[in-house]
Amino acid sequence: MLLEDKQFCRTWRLSDIPLLDGPYVDSVSIQPHDLYWLDVEEKFVSGNRGVAKRIKQGVFLQSFPSVETTSIKLSVIWDKLEVDLVLDETGCRILSKNSNYFF
Numbered sequence: 001m002l003l004e005d006k007q008f009c010r011t012w013r014l015s016d017i018p019l020l021d022g023p024y025v026d027s028v029s030i031q032p033h034d035l036y037w038l039d040v041e042e043k044f045v046s047g048n049r050g051v052a053k054r055i056k057q058g059v060f061l062q063s064f065p066s067v068e069t070t071s072i073k074l075s076v077i078w079d080k081l082e083v084d085l086v087l088d089e090t091g092c093r094i095l096s097k098n099s100n101y102f103f
Contacts, residue, residue: 001027001092003074005064008032014092017055020083024091060085 002009011033015026042053058078071088078085078094086093 002033002037003060003064004035004038005032007035009035009037010064012087012092018092018094020079020081020094021096022093024093027087027092 001012001014003011009032011030012027013030018025037052040052040054042051044050045052056078058076061075061077061082064074072086074085075097076083076085076094082097084095084097086095
């Protein structure tokens with residue numbers, strides 16, 4: 001997962017594609033990527049590591065936290081719905097706005 005942060009993308013490797021109101025999926029923060037990757041729909045990754053492919057695309061609605069934190073919650077337009085993207089020590093989740101998740 002890539003999230004634009006000024007001159008680069010903060011990046012996480014996810015174990016699966018999160019489902020709306022589904023369980024957490026494992027996520028690992030990895031080194032930031034160039035903004036170029038936001039325009040890539042599909043590309044082989046260097047070192048024979050597989051293929052990067054865009055699965056979903058969205059827009060987050062508020063400022064991204066300025067420092068790396070252990071918990072991030074962003075309002076996102078995702079599949080034409082406003083949802084909450086949650087990244088924390090448990091993993092990554094996409095939640096409906098009416099869910100009862102609290103920080």
